[in-house]
Amino acid sequence: MKIVTMKRIATSWLIMLITIHAGAQKLYGVIKDSLTQAPMVFATVSIQAVGIDSALQSTVTDEKGRFTLLKQQPGNFEIIATSVGYNRIRLSVTVTRQSDPVNLGTLFLSPRPDMMKEVVVSSKRTLIEEKLDRTVYNVERDKSLSGGDATDALRRVPLLSVDMDGNVTLRGSANIKVLINGKPSTISANNLADALKQIPVDQIKSVEVITSPSVKFDADGSAGIINIVLKQDRLHGILVEPEMAIGTRDSFLGINGAYNNKKMSFSIGGFGRATYNITGIYNHAQTVGTDVLAQQASTRKNELTDNYTLGWEYDMDKHNFLNASVRYSQFNSHINQDNLVSNFYTGSVLDSTLLNQVAMTNHSGTVDATAVYTHSFTKPQQEFSLLALFSRTDGTNGFTNAQQIPIDGAPISQLGNSNKSSNQEITLQADYQAPLSSSQLLEFGGKYIMRDVISNYNYSIATGNDPFTEEHSPYLTNLFSYHQNVTAAYLEYTLNTKSPFSLRAGARYEYAAISAALKDSGEALPSIQSSGVFVPAINVGWRLGNGKLIKLAFTKRIQRPSIQYLNPNVVASYPGSISTGNPALGPEYSDNIELGYNTSIKNMTISFSSFYRHTTNAIESVSLPASAGGTIKRTFANIGKENTAGLNIFANLNLGQKLSLSGGVDMNYTSSSADGSGLQGYNAGWIISGRLIGGYTFTKGWTIYLYSYYQGNQVLLQGYQTGFPYYSLTLKRDLPKKIGTIGIGAANFLSRQVPITSHINSSYLSQWTTNLNNTMSIRIFVSFKLGKLKVEKAERQKKAINNDDLKKE
Numbered sequence: 001m002k003i004v005t006m007k008r009i010a011t012s013w014l015i016m017l018i019t020i021h022a023g024a025q026k027l028y029g030v031i032k033d034s035l036t037q038a039p040m041v042f043a044t045v046s047i048q049a050v051g052i053d054s055a056l057q058s059t060v061t062d063e064k065g066r067f068t069l070l071k072q073q074p075g076n077f078e079i080i081a082t083s084v085g086y087n088r089i090r091l092s093v094t095v096t097r098q099s100d101p102v103n104l105g106t107l108f109l110s111p112r113p114d115m116m117k118e119v120v121v122s123s124k125r126t127l128i129e130e131k132l133d134r135t136v137y138n139v140e141r142d143k144s145l146s147g148g149d150a151t152d153a154l155r156r157v158p159l160l161s162v163d164m165d166g167n168v169t170l171r172g173s174a175n176i177k178v179l180i181n182g183k184p185s186t187i188s189a190n191n192l193a194d195a196l197k198q199i200p201v202d203q204i205k206s207v208e209v210i211t212s213p214s215v216k217f218d219a220d221g222s223a224g225i226i227n228i229v230l231k232q233d234r235l236h237g238i239l240v241e242p243e244m245a246i247g248t249r250d251s252f253l254g255i256n257g258a259y260n261n262k263k264m265s266f267s268i269g270g271f272g273r274a275t276y277n278i279t280g281i282y283n284h285a286q287t288v289g290t291d292v293l294a295q296q297a298s299t300r301k302n303e304l305t306d307n308y309t310l311g312w313e314y315d316m317d318k319h320n321f322l323n324a325s326v327r328y329s330q331f332n333s334h335i336n337q338d339n340l341v342s343n344f345y346t347g348s349v350l351d352s353t354l355l356n357q358v359a360m361t362n363h364s365g366t367v368d369a370t371a372v373y374t375h376s377f378t379k380p381q382q383e384f385s386l387l388a389l390f391s392r393t394d395g396t397n398g399f400t401n402a403q404q405i406p407i408d409g410a411p412i413s414q415l416g417n418s419n420k421s422s423n424q425e426i427t428l429q430a431d432y433q434a435p436l437s438s439s440q441l442l443e444f445g446g447k448y449i450m451r452d453v454i455s456n457y458n459y460s461i462a463t464g465n466d467p468f469t470e471e472h473s474p475y476l477t478n479l480f481s482y483h484q485n486v487t488a489a490y491l492e493y494t495l496n497t498k499s500p501f502s503l504r505a506g507a508r509y510e511y512a513a514i515s516a517a518l519k520d521s522g523e524a525l526p527s528i529q530s531s532g533v534f535v536p537a538i539n540v541g542w543r544l545g546n547g548k549l550i551k552l553a554f555t556k557r558i559q560r561p562s563i564q565y566l567n568p569n570v571v572a573s574y575p576g577s578i579s580t581g582n583p584a585l586g587p588e589y590s591d592n593i594e595l596g597y598n599t600s601i602k603n604m605t606i607s608f609s610s611f612y613r614h615t616t617n618a619i620e621s622v623s624l625p626a627s628a629g630g631t632i633k634r635t636f637a638n639i640g641k642e643n644t645a646g647l648n649i650f651a652n653l654n655l656g657q658k659l660s661l662s663g664g665v666d667m668n669y670t671s672s673s674a675d676g677s678g679l680q681g682y683n684a685g686w687i688i689s690g691r692l693i694g695g696y697t698f699t700k701g702w703t704i705y706l707y708s709y710y711q712g713n714q715v716l717l718q719g720y721q722t723g724f725p726y727y728s729l730t731l732k733r734d735l736p737k738k739i740g741t742i743g744i745g746a747a748n749f750l751s752r753q754v755p756i757t758s759h760i761n762s763s764y765l766s767q768w769t770t771n772l773n774n775t776m777s778i779r780i781f782v783s784f785k786l787g788k789l790k791v792e793k794a795e796r797q798k799k800a801i802n803n804d805d806l807k808k809e
Contacts, residue, residue: 026068026069026070026101026102026438027047027068027069027079027093027101027102027104028066028067028068028069028101028102028103028104028380028438029045029066029067029103029104029105029106029107030061030064030065030066030067030105030106030107031043031045031061031065031067031081031083031106031107031108031109032065032106032107032108032109033086033108033109034108034109034110038065039061039063039064039065039066040061040065040083040086040109041061041062041063041065041129041131042060042061042083042543043060043061043065043067043081043082043083043086043109044058044059044060044081044082044083045058045059045060045061045067045069045079045080045081046058046059046079046080047069047077047078047079047080047093048077048078048080049075049076049077049078050075050076050077050078050092056077057069057070059496060500060543062496063131066380066381068380068438068439068496070438074095075094075095076092076093076094076095077092077093077094077095078090078091078092078093079091079092079093079104081107081109082109083109086109086110087109087110089107089108089109091104091107103380126138126141126605126652127141127142127652127660127662127693128158128605128607128650128652128662130549130596130598130607132212132502132504132539132541132551132553133210133211133212133213133214133504133539133551133553134208134209134210134211134212134227135157135158135159135208135209135211135607135609135650136206136207136208136209137153137156137157137158137206137207137208137209138205138206139153139201139204139205139206139207140204140205140206140231142156142693143695143703143705143730143732144693144695144705144706144707144728144730144745145201145202148200148201149196149197149198149199149200149201149273149305150196150197150199150200150201150204150207150228151166151193151196151197152201153201153204153207153228154168154196154207154226155691155707155709155726156691156693156707156709157207157209158209158607158648158650158664158666158691159171159209159211159609159648159666160209160226161666161687161689161711161714162711163711163714163721163724163756164724164726164754164756164771164773164775165193166192166193166194166196166197167192167193168192168193168196168226169223169714170209170211170223170224170226171211171223171224171611171613171644171646171648171666171668172223172644172646172668172670172687172714172715173222173223173613173615173642173644174223175221175222175223175559175588175590175619176221176222176223176224176225176226177217177218177220177221177224177225177226178192178195178225178226178227178228179225179226179227179228180199180227180228180230180327180368181227181228181229181230181325181370182227182229183368183370183387183389183427184218184389184391184425184427185366185368185391186366186368186391186392186393186423186424186425187329187366187368187391187393191362191564194331194333194362194364195331195366197273197275197303197305197331198305198306198307198329198330198331198366199228199230199307199329200252200254200269200271200273200307202241202243202254202256202271202783203230203231203254203256203269203271203307203309204228204229204230204231205229205230205231206229207226207227207228207229208225208226208227208229209224209225209226210224210225210226210227211224211553211592211594211609211611212224212537212539212553212554212555212592212594213225213537213555213557214492214504214506214537214539215490215491215492215506215507215508215535215536215537216431216443216445216490216492216506218447218486218488218510219488219508219510219533219535219556219557219558220557220558220559220560221557221559222557222558222559222588222589222590222613222615223557223559223590223592223613224557224592230309231256231267240255240256240257240785240786241255241256241257241783241784241785241786242254242255242783242784242786243255243781243782243783243784244781244782244783245779245780245781245782246779246780247777247778247779247780248277248776248777248778248779249275249276249277249278249777250273250274250275250276250777250779251273251274252271252272252273252274253271253272254269254270254271254272255269255270255271256268256269256270257269262315263314263315264312264313264314264315265311265312265313266310266311266312267309267310267311267312268309268310268311269307269308269309270306270307270308270309271305271306271307271308272304272305272306272307273303273304273305273306274302274303274304275301275302275303275304275305276302276303277300278300278301278302278303278773278774279298279299279300279301279774280298280299280300280753280771280772280773280774281296281297281298281299281753281771281772282295282296282297282298282299282337282340282769282770282771282772283295283296283768283769283770283771283772284296284574284767284768284769284770285767285768285769286576286577286632286765286766286767286768287765287766287767288625288629288630288631288632288764288765289625289629289630289764290346290347291344291345291346291629291630292344292345292346292347292348292630293342293343293344293345293575293576293630294342294343294345295340295341295342295343295574295575295576296340296341297337297338297339297340297341297358298337298338298339299335299336299337299338299771300335300336300338301333301334301335301336302333302334303331303332303333303334304330304331304332305329305330305331305332306329306330307327307328307329307330308327308328308329309325309326309327310325310326310327311323311324311325312324312325318376319375319376319377319378320373320374320375320376321373321374321375321376322371322372322373322374323371323372324369324370324371324372325368325369325370326367326368326369326370327366327367327368327369328365328366328367328368329365329366330363330364330365330366331362331363331364331365332362332363333360333361333362333363334359334360334361335359335360335361336357336358336359336360337356337357337358337574338357339355339357340354340355340356340357340358340574340575341353341354341355341406342354342355342356342574342575342576344576344630353406354403354406354575355403355404355405355406355409356401356402356403356404356574356575357401357402357404358399358400358401358402358573358574359399359400360397360398360399360573361396361397361398361399362395362396362397363395363396363397364393364394364395364396364397365393365394365395366391366392366393367390367391367392368389368390368391369389369390369391370387370388370389370390371387371388372385372386372387372388373385373386373387379434379435380435381433381434381435381441382433382434382435383432383433384430384431384432385430385431385432386429386430387427387428387429387430387431388427388428388429389425389426389427389429390424390425390426391424391425391426391427392422392423392424392425393421393422393423393424394421394422395420395421395422396418396419396420396421397419397421398416398417398418398419399416399417399571399573400414400415400416400417401414401415401416401572401573401574402414403415411464411465412463412464413461413462413463413464414461414462414465414468415459415460415461415572416459416460416461416462416468417457417458417459417460417569417570417571417572417573418457418458418460419455419456419457419567419569420455420456420457421453421454421455421456421563421567422452422453422454423451423452423453423563424451424452424453425449425450425451425452426449426450427447427448427449427450428447428448429445429446429447429448430445430446430447431443431444431445432444432445439495439496439497440493440494440495440496441493441494441496442491442492442493442494443490443491443492443493443494443506444489444490444491444492445489445490446487446488446489446490447486447487447488447489448485448486448487448488449484449485449486449488450485451482451483451484451485451486452481452482452483453481453482453483453484453563453566454479454480454481454482455479455480455481455482455563455567455568455569456479456480457476457477457478457479457480457567457568457569457570458470458471458476458477458478459471459473459476459477459570474518474520474521474522474523475523475570476570477520478518478519478520478523478568479518479519479520480516480517480518480519480525480566480567480568480569480583481516481517481518481519482514482515482516482563482566482583483514483515483516484512484513484514484560485512485513486510486511486512486513487510487511487513488508488509488510488511489508489509490506490507490508490509491506491507491508492504492505492506492507493505493506500541500542500543500544501540501541501542502540502541502542502543503538503539503540503541504537504538504539504540505536505537505538505539506536506537506538507534507535507536507537508534508535508536508537509532509533509534509535510532510533510535510558511530511531511532511533512530512531512532512560513530514528514529514530514531515528516528516566516583518568523568525568525583526583526584527584528583528584529586531586531587533558533587533589534556535555535556535557535558536554536555536556537553537554537555537556538553538554538555539551539552539553540552540553548597548598548599548600549596549597549598549599550595550596550597551594551595551596551597552594552595552596553592553593553594554591554592554593554594555591555592556589556590556591556592557589557590557592558587558588558589558590559587559588559589559590559619560587561582561585561586561587561619561636563581564581565581565582565585565619565636566581566582566583566585567580567581568580568581568582568583569581576630576631576632577631577632577633577634578626578631578632578633578634579633579634579635580633580634580635581635581636582635582636582637585619585636585637585638586617586638587617588615588616588617588618588619588638589615589616589617590613590614590615590616591613591614592611592612592613593611593612593613594609594610594611595609595610595611596608596609596610597609603653603654603655604651604652604653604654605651605652606649606650606651607648607649607650607651607664608647608648608649609647609648609649610645610646610647610648611644611645611646611648612643612644612645613642613643613644613645614641614642614643615641615642615643615644616640616641617638617640618638618639618640618641618642618672619636619637619638619639620636620637620639620642620672620716620717621634621635621636621716621717622634622635622636622637622639622674622679622717622718623718623760623762623765623767624764624765625764625765632765632767637674637679639672639673639674639675639679639717640672640673640674640675640679641672641673641675642670642671642672642673643670643671644668644669644670644671645668645669646666646667646668646669646687647667648664648665648666648667649664649665650662650663650664651663651664658696658697658698659694659695659696659697660693660694660695660696661692661693661694662692662693662694663690663691663692663693664690664691665688665689665690666687666688666689666690667686667687667688668686668687668688669684669685669686669687670684670685670687670715671683671684672684672715672716672717674717680763681717681718681762683715683716683717683718683719683720684715685713685715685720686712686715687712687713687714687715688712689709689710689711689712689723690709690710691707691708691709691710692706692707692708692709693705693706693707693708694706700733701733701734702731702732702733703731703732703733704729704730704731704732705728705729705730705731705732706727706728706729707727707728707730708725708726708727708728709725709726709727710723710724710725710726711723711724711726716758716760718760718761718762719758719759719760719761719767720758720759721756721757721758721759722755722756722757722758724754724755724756725748725754726747726748726775727747727748727750728745728746728747728748729745729746729749730743730744730745730746731743731744731745735784738785739784739785739786740782740783740784740785741782741783742781742782742783743780743781743782744778744779744780744781745778745779745781746776746777746778746779747775747776747777748775748776748777749776749778751776752774752776753772753773753774753775754772754773754775755770755771755772755773756770756771756773757769757770757771758770
């Protein structure tokens, strides 16, 4: 957060008297927050004749803070701009008979005196914001978050569920698209849970859950899009923010810096986090026919992540803007299953016992580089932009499985797997928008994406402690290459009328040309088809006043399988089970309908959101008997149909300056039916989750924060996974002169272990897996703010493309 000290405003609203002599074919301008310089959405702007209290015309600002008032007869008028929690401003306008439009420029609304003593620039927004197509969780507003990663932030976001391993679902579906600052990254293609651990929470400004994306977005993400918006200050000055923490299960060290002048800004950040002492107990039982397997082991996990960012923005002049960014991150993980005991039975008769020591490793590095050029024309709302993106992830993962004699632990044999991979993506994009009239906007653009993936995997074996020798079977050792070129174009129309009604409708077409091959042709590769898809989207909004909003949307989405789903590398790290991708997977398609309503009741704001999603060719994880007796194969398949309907409720209660309280519940009913690829089955059930967030500020700078969450049982095609609780308590204190904070936090402190059980059941197999996770943790942290950023007094135009537009993906 950036602190700006301001003089207390003496009056309840500010009157500006500026007389403009020009004809008014139309009057237009922009409303911004005087402190953050951010565009203000849904601020009310009205025009009235001097001496008459009733408004002749009213409108609300759009997502860029823009407003337009239509032609008036000659005379003297007042423009009035208002927004909840801000001082009202008045602007005197004299309309003559001339016909030129009147540009009122940028009007700044300042927070009311009772809303601030010492103003926190980045925290004036509420914790939750509801927009026409998305829900925004302002992470920087959540003071209970400190020192974690993006996983900790996503746990708090309405509509999302995050399990103990960091796997994310949106309204019950894991088929989502994750963007960073509105742009894709290969970091999330292999394993989303691992990718989120590489983004420090203290660099996140907000998380946007886009449930009804416009056609400016890529069609990927059948359930929707999660956009992680990173902090980037455009205030004037220099600021450095070092922070560190040490705890029972993790420690971190980070530093962020920013320098801004009137034409150019730089940002830099570095973050490192070590996770350790993550222990638990693994219990597993499975039955295939008469073959029965029971397993138990102790587990431990250690991780090391680091993240480095560099950003640059340059305002060449009032119509031309450049920005570029580079981000590099690394992830290293070591997971061990110690003394894995496997008992094999035929019926109830014990046949054999194995003892194994299993070690799994995962190392990856990702680079993202982006450059954007934007040209804004003299005509309001008319602009053109070009974007270029390069993203690449290189990684190596694998395992070793050492089999030992159960009695004395003497070595018998070793099995090893190594999978080196690269995932590269290059994107070129152009966008153009132009107003058709004061209330209509037309936007269109095109994109070309080149994706190249290589997976080079091999198996090796050893007897006792002898050196490893490579297995030459093409099933176990091979090189898989996958190429996907996506060509896309979109057209979108937006209508904002004088009434509270708004409409956005558009269509997008994408064609994916796909080719794949195995280096060793001894293993057959299924045919992979290229395909095109037409994606329409429509959003309708009706603002009733006093914070009430009704929104209705329909979108069609697609989920193309990533390398995580396609990779044919066979992972046989545990006796009795294997897992592999499915190169023959096709995309899944979904139709989504959403109806939302937001309202305010005294000091409380409430959001209701209902939805229905119909998915065909759905991609799901399935468990099948392998060819070897008693072994279960886990892979992915296009199972058939899924239908999900639900209701999401979130409320925020403002109880004054000291106490805050918010919470909500997500209720989904889902049904899955398999009707292809040798799969048969049906399952349905409710998924109910809820969260409660609260904070209380004491005297002398002390504040306590509580976060609690419960995820209900997850419904799977072949079974279910049990739910779990997660909660934390954080105590923080501001350092003298607010140069930083110091605090202590604890998570899941009422119980040492959290059990999670997965149950898979079908006509040909049964499987139970229970993981007892030791999750109780304590952390002490401290952060500082060195330097100062302040509001620029001189008005200057900012870059036109922002994270609300998201034209970049």
